[in-house]
Amino acid sequence: MIRLEEVTKSxxxxxxxxxxxxxxxxxxATGETCVLLGPSGCGKTTxxxxxxxIVPKTSGRIQVMGRDIESIDTVELRRGIGYVIQQIGLFPxxxxxxxxxxxxxxxxxxxxxIARRVRELLALMELDPAVFPxxxxxxxxxxxxxxxxxxxxLAADPPVLLMDEPFGALDPINRLALQDEFLRMQARLxxxxxxxxxxxxxxxxxxxxxxxxxxxxLEQFGAPDELLARPANNFVADFVGQDRALKRLRxxxxxxxxxxGALRLGPEEPIERAAALMTTHAGVAIVVSEQGSPLGWLGRxxxxxxxxxxxxxxxxxxxxxxLDDDLRIALSRMLAVGADWIACVDPExxxxxxxxxEDIAEALATAQREPDA
Amino acid sequence: MSxxxxxxxxxxxxxxxxxLGGLLPGIWQQAPLVEHLLWPHLYLVAVSSGxxxxxxxSAGIVLSRPRFRDHAxxxxxxxxIGNTVPTLAVLALAMSVLGIGSTAAIVALAVHSVLPIAxxxxxxxxxxxxxxxxxxxxxxxxxxxxxxRVEIPxxxxxxxxxxxxxxxxxxxxxxxxxxxxxxGLGELIFAGIDLFDPAMMLAxxxxxxxxxxxxxxxxGGLAKRMTPRGIAFARx
Numbered sequence: 001m002i003r004l005e006e007v008t009k010s011x012x013x014x015x016x017x018x019x020x021x022x023x024x025x026x027x028x029a030t031g032e033t034c035v036l037l038g039p040s041g042c043g044k045t046t047x048x049x050x051x052x053x054i055v056p057k058t059s060g061r062i063q064v065m066g067r068d069i070e071s072i073d074t075v076e077l078r079r080g081i082g083y084v085i086q087q088i089g090l091f092p093x094x095x096x097x098x099x100x101x102x103x104x105x106x107x108x109x110x111x112x113x114i115a116r117r118v119r120e121l122l123a124l125m126e127l128d129p130a131v132f133p134x135x136x137x138x139x140x141x142x143x144x145x146x147x148x149x150x151x152x153x154l155a156a157d158p159p160v161l162l163m164d165e166p167f168g169a170l171d172p173i174n175r176l177a178l179q180d181e182f183l184r185m186q187a188r189l190x191x192x193x194x195x196x197x198x199x200x201x202x203x204x205x206x207x208x209x210x211x212x213x214x215x216x217x218l219e220q221f222g223a224p225d226e227l228l229a230r231p232a233n234n235f236v237a238d239f240v241g242q243d244r245a246l247k248r249l250r251x252x253x254x255x256x257x258x259x260x261g262a263l264r265l266g267p268e269e270p271i272e273r274a275a276a277l278m279t280t281h282a283g284v285a286i287v288v289s290e291q292g293s294p295l296g297w298l299g300r301x302x303x304x305x306x307x308x309x310x311x312x313x314x315x316x317x318x319x320x321x322x323l324d325d326d327l328r329i330a331l332s333r334m335l336a337v338g339a340d341w342i343a344c345v346d347p348e349x350x351x352x353x354x355x356x357x358e359d360i361a362e363a364l365a366t367a368q369r370e371p372d373a
Numbered sequence: 374m375s376x377x378x379x380x381x382x383x384x385x386x387x388x389x390x391x392x393l394g395g396l397l398p399g400i401w402q403q404a405p406l407v408e409h410l411l412w413p414h415l416y417l418v419a420v421s422s423g424x425x426x427x428x429x430x431s432a433g434i435v436l437s438r439p440r441f442r443d444h445a446x447x448x449x450x451x452x453x454i455g456n457t458v459p460t461l462a463v464l465a466l467a468m469s470v471l472g473i474g475s476t477a478a479i480v481a482l483a484v485h486s487v488l489p490i491a492x493x494x495x496x497x498x499x500x501x502x503x504x505x506x507x508x509x510x511x512x513x514x515x516x517x518x519x520x521x522r523v524e525i526p527x528x529x530x531x532x533x534x535x536x537x538x539x540x541x542x543x544x545x546x547x548x549x550x551x552x553x554x555x556x557g558l559g560e561l562i563f564a565g566i567d568l569f570d571p572a573m574m575l576a577x578x579x580x581x582x583x584x585x586x587x588x589x590x591x592x593g594g595l596a597k598r599m600t601p602r603g604i605a606f607a608r609x
Binding site: 075094106 | 508522603
């Protein structure tokens, strides 16, 4: 748990005091990721650096895991907090293994334990533990180097991680890959993370909560969907973007908006039965195989005046979407094929239901956000 | 390696020229004296270089500490001025304070070679990126641990380059120690000049310049070996 109470940082300048962080209060629960978001110069990095006392605060109180940071020796405090920075800051004179092992060595772990831990972390970061320990930072790509940076921060298994725009210097593909890895890692490790970013999309993807700052003040603090659905003021609305309704789609899962699991029809069932299904939902019926996979669909125009097994009249499926996908993907696929509904399948490829445009609109309106998987 | 190679080439050319000019036998005649003077000469160079390394590296480290960093340039200028004073004047000053003898010579040589070491140590340490230091501090390294494990290893190539420059300057200046009674190969050189005996002069000059070349390539080789592998990769 991390708690900031009225935290302020001001500098004395020749033209008078300059306040870069102004009475910021926020609380991040254990196991949550909080993204400090804002334009450059908003004080987000300064706020982060006050937590591990890289920057001394002017006033206010900061608690980490229930302890006031002023009451703990700086060195001890920092050894209990993982720290990742945008410039990565790997030590060029040390191998990957030595870099990751820095904090464990400071804590006095023995060599075999450090070696085991290094290999474990490399595997967690999807880097080959047989290849990377002996490499030097100059032999790594940017993406690899930042994975090592994250591994190094996790080395002594600190409960808290501070990450200062860790993926900001990477190309978009690597950034996405590292964000995915971060989410997987976080699902497993449940660290309390404070993550600085200027990228609203990154914040929505990674944050359980977002703290949006401007000129040192906290403009809004809440779950991503809250910021997108109910921006507190014009600044927040502008910052999250005109397309914030579309961005919200990313936070809503297909499973939550789906309907019509009962639209299914066996391949040999008579087509006359389809008409009964269509009255209830979306105007379609889905022909489903014995194993449960969708074979094709029937609309009203396909069944009028026809008879025989449904299979012979079914149209090929235009598009499907996975239950775990978000509504943005569902809508995108619907738009791509010009349909106003899309069939949903579970991870085994079995038909589960249908999402229509109306379902998506309704999901946005009720903001029934799925709890994080 | 290239130092040794060019040194060898110079030596061969020199030997050829001396042989043609008939100076070789005259120089060879001085061999016992050269042997006698070589050890005091090496002693001068070794002790004064040792002092310069210890002082220079310490000064560079102290000046690179955050609380001194702002004043570092002024201190560097002060040491710089020490270097703009002509070598002879430094020797004369040392003599006037410490009297005649090898102690004064050692002090003068050390003063004269301390600057490149101090400057390179300072430059090497301050060149370590601030983000690297911040990462180290953020991980909970103490100031001393950052210095020993991060700053010095990463500054080592620069420090050793400074040591190399300093030792070449030192060995090249060492013959002047004779002028304040410091002994060494300078005795042959200055006696040779006074007696219009080029062979005698060369008998002192050749070994002392060979020493400078040898020290230069020795430290150069040492630097290559001591540079942490990761940094060597980064520079390649």
